Amino acid sequence: MKKFDASLPRKMFWSKDVGGKEICPECHGRLERERHTYMLFTQEGRDFDSFVVGNDSGYFCARCPVVVLDYEAFAESAMVGKPTSGSFEFTVPGIVDLDAIPEDKKNIPLGEDDNPIPLMKFTNLFDNGDTRRRRSRDRRRKKRRKQRR
Numbered sequence: 001m002k003k004f005d006a007s008l009p010r011k012m013f014w015s016k017d018v019g020g021k022e023i024c025p026e027c028h029g030r031l032e033r034e035r036h037t038y039m040l041f042t043q044e045g046r047d048f049d050s051f052v053v054g055n056d057s058g059y060f061c062a063r064c065p066v067v068v069l070d071y072e073a074f075a076e077s078a079m080v081g082k083p084t085s086g087s088f089e090f091t092v093p094g095i096v097d098l099d100a101i102p103e104d105k106k107n108i109p110l111g112e113d114d115n116p117i118p119l120m121k122f123t124n125l126f127d128n129g130d131t132r133r134r135r136s137r138d139r140r141r142k143k144r145r146k147q148r149r
């Protein structure tokens with residue numbers, strides 16, 4: 001059982017944007033590190049990809065629904081197996097709530113048609129209003145989804 005429930009909607013901040021991983025940017029409470037599973041979207045030129053990664057690079061606030069992600073650690077995961085040249089971008093849309101997967105589906109690979117990834121999206125992710133475009137991209141990409149844990 002995790003201390004920080006993956007099914008709780010949270011705001012996400014990058015460590016590089018808020019000056020570290022110790023203090024909550026919203027309430028100034030102390031952050032606590034915990035292992036969780038995340039969705040990662042990558043874009044390299046016109047090539048999109050998505051995968052699931054488990055790590056302990058998330059720092060959670062005990063007082064409010066905020067998580068600060070270690071930018072360097074996620075950038076490293078996102079770039080595994082990618083060439084170092086050219087334009088490359090990545091996004092972490094949310095936490096994968098592994099506890100939401102029914103017991104009888106746990107042996108089916110995540111992301112298969114009968115076992116969709118239970119993604120709890122970060123609440124501040126699509127503040128820039130391009131939600132719909134990203135969703136349709138996501139659908140197109142589905143067949144290429146693979147797992148790395």
Ligand SMILES: [Zn+2]
Nearest residue numbers: 024027061064
């Ligand atoms: Zn807080």
